Amino acid sequence: MENLTKISSTNHVASTSPLLKLPVELRDRIFRFVVGDQFIHVKWTHRGGCGSADPTLECDIGLRYAICVATVSENEVYEEFRSGYNNIPPKDSPEYYTSTCEERHKECRLWDKYGNTPVIEEKREKKALDLSMLGASRQIYEEANLLLWSTNTFSFEDPTSFEKFMSKLTFLQKRKLTKMHISIDWLSYRYEQWERVLKIRLLEKLKGLKTVHLCFDQDLVRLASWPDESILLEEDTSSTGLFASRQILVLDYPQLEPFGALQMLHLQHATVVIADKTGDAEQSTSRWSVHKQREVAEKLRNKLLEPEGVKVFMAEYNIKKEMREKGRGVRKVGAGRRAERTEH
Template identity: 30%
Template sequence: MVHASSIALGILCGPLVCVYVTFAACFCPSRLRQSGESDEKKRFERRQKMAPRPLVLHRQRALSIPLPDTECMNEGRKTLDQSQSRLMRLPLELREMIYRNVLGDNTLHMILKEQKLGHLRCKASNALECPLRYNGRTLGRESCWGPVDSANIWAPKSGINEPTDGNIIPFLRTCRQVYSEAINFLYSTNVFSFQDLDCLRHFSATVLPKRFNLVKKLDIEWYMTWPIYDPTAQQLLLNNPALYPPYDEATWEETWRIIANLPSLKFLRVSLLYYDGFQDPACEKKILAPLYKVTQAPVFEVRVSWDGREITGAPFRLIRPVPNDPTADDDSW
């Protein structure tokens, strides 16, 4: 009798087990490796180790011009008179035009480095012409971003010594007066481009709030990892946690809280890629819900890689793929 019950149970449960194994093997093969640490955990631990340290707010900046009542506290620093400089003899309006030409009106691709951030000037004439590619885990513009390792940390090939400051930092370090007069143009006139949510979060934590609040233009590209906002599928993965940052719901929502608090934001473009379309519109609704908090940007565009219904009442313009578009490239989405 017991033997017969076991056979019957096997007949009933066998197909379910096969479906689960097949589904996991197709869409998430790494989840089937239960022995040892998962690749996701290793990548998360490396990213934590390499994360930039948050800015110390109550520290006098080395490039800041000391105030008169703090000169005695900064005896180790000297601010020299720059009246002999031809640049400083120009009217402030002309100097500001020069600063903007040197520092601004570019797209800066923000990258994660070892315990710090870097930025690369986009090599295209504008952000729309920068080629978009998917490298297997994240969205990337290889022609501008350069190579990254499995943890999305910038990793140039042997023999390549490409600077990651966009050739901007040396100019700002020429003298304190140039820094004080020019630094605002760096944040207020450039498009800051991100392909990693942690990179944006670190950026907000490693610059002065008054500088970060000057940012007017953001361009974000992000690969949505399965099964975000799908608790049933997360339980099937048998991992704890099911999703590691920055691919989890908490990081996604925190990113949009940061963006929603940018007072000067004028332009925001978001490109989201998912390995497949959403069968359940409720999942899409949860993913897009944090974006509704961003109401200050006059231009707010969200491009997604999946089909679905039109939405109304959103503070952004949702752009879905055009079906059977003969002008679309094979790699476009």
């Protein structure tokens, strides 16, 4: 697939093009069929590894794209997550089993499932976006380019791919994005890395983003030590009047906190799925039950869809910033006292 972030138009005169003589509504349907309404996996590949588990592989450094070939949509996945699964692996239990994002998208990988070699579009024999038409004329470019960014869902599985993709988009391209999917594997990426890339100044530019799908693939046996208590502070409504009868969430599972920043987007639709990678009922004593997974996922989803999300997030952000600054102050005082004792 071509590099989506480097598409440009030409100045060809297209006044005689049969395509441009069609009604706007019909042209829109044609353009959507060719370049839109797809779920696109975005991956930043390095010289070594090519984004796979095999560090001996070599491929070109840069962004790569693959059309999703999963048989179910993220909305369908969310509904099944909420209602329960009909097909559960023999070794697992309905009390704990949740389908993982990795399992669902295993055939979409940019390398083969064994990590042996990069899988290019031609070898994958999957449908790819044909972007050549965007260079036919300026009018076609302007009409189709809008649909490219506004009707496709862009999917990221690591913070580096997200950061590299966003850094290559123009201001207008960022504004046109409407749908995004993020899959998170906490065994591969620490949550601080997502906190680093989900910056306020970037999210403020994604004004058109209205739909977000989040899927957390967790080995909940390893993460059984997550805190079960949240720190909740009552907001002083007498001075702000913004959060009457509302509690502000300051800390609720650190691994999920970076994604609270998505409140900045004024989302209209969101799905959150927390999946369990353990897959062994014998380890159930350390796993979250499906009920627990749903409870935590829905709490984050409601947070993302909060009508006054920007105000709530900024209040939380300022509180956490103040807490961090106080923490640094305490460390500095402690270091100073240790230095004084050393001198004496």
